[in-house]
Amino acid sequence: MTISHEQRMQKKKAVIDGKIDAAQQERGVLVINTGNGKGKSSAAFGVVARALGHGLKVGVVQFVKGRSDTGEEAFFRQQPNVAWHVGGEGFTWETQDKERDAKAAQAAWDVACQHLANPEISLVVLDEMTYAFKYGWLDLDAVIAKLLSRPAMQHVIVTGRAAPQALRDAADTVSDIGMEKHAFQAGVKAMPGLEW
């Protein structure tokens, strides 16, 4: 006997519905977007738009200043419910000054801590924060302790390559974005509106 399309779909629906029914806890979620592929930061910015659509308030802290003319910054700075902070003085191999980079990361973290203490901020994005651990700018244990003591309903998204294991362990959701290929490899320039 063959199973019809309808029967197969009914079975699938039952499985999915069961899983959805089982997940009923409502609370803030700690998300990490890591890996070498494209989309870690933009996935966080997409969630910013999503949160704004629900009338929520959002704090974004960028730990690495790549360029000062990004589309995301221009766009979200216009939104009344977004607080946007750019830390850092350029990427670390641009400044070649470890002390200055560490200081900028600490200043960005201070802004983050204000958001992480404010239950009116429903979503906090800590963009490219993982580099702060790689280069020793911030203390990982102290950061994790602060993240875990945030307001109960607040969501946090941390982005950046090579998220440390302890941070992954502390998180609820971890996406590892792999790069299968990138236009860069075919000689295409970073395009405005797509890459920045």
Place this chain on the structure above:
Amino acid sequence: MTISHEQRMQKKKAVIDGKIDAAQQERGVLVINTGNGKGKSSAAFGVVARALGHGLKVGVVQFVKGRSDTGEEAFFRQQPNVAWHVGGEGFTWETQDKERDAKAAQAAWDVACQHLANPEISLVVLDEMTYAFKYGWLDLDAVIAKLLSRPAMQHVIVTGRAAPQALRDAADTVSDIGMEKHAFQAGVKAMPGLEW
């Protein structure tokens, strides 16, 4: 002799600068966000915000209608430079009607084709389009031919699980988003402003 932090950073900067100098082609890019992890659609929506920040026009076509009250839809429908179309009548195991699903996918593709013929639209997002191939709603070869004949400067982002190999081959950038873990598994409900 040990290499100083500054020397190491200078070397790193030289390598990166060299790669950036080599990539000088300016053109539209075809991006695929696939894999089982979270962030495929939200990464596309983040790029929508980025494009809007550069004053560009965007067309979004959603091939699977999950729910009608998403934050992203509410938010981006308010933006004058965004055309937002939701195809589909719910997920396929909700409707359990293959004919109707195929028809809805075709209608969504018709809207997509209008965008893909319009050079004034700088970014086209084809959200969750890969399911249309999985369920046989759309012809893969015809879709790829249309994607490759789009305006030269137009970017396209296709999202969804299990992107077919021929589509990956046609793309410039492919990100494969792996799920390391998900809050769902710990019993957390899909939260508004984060998941939808």
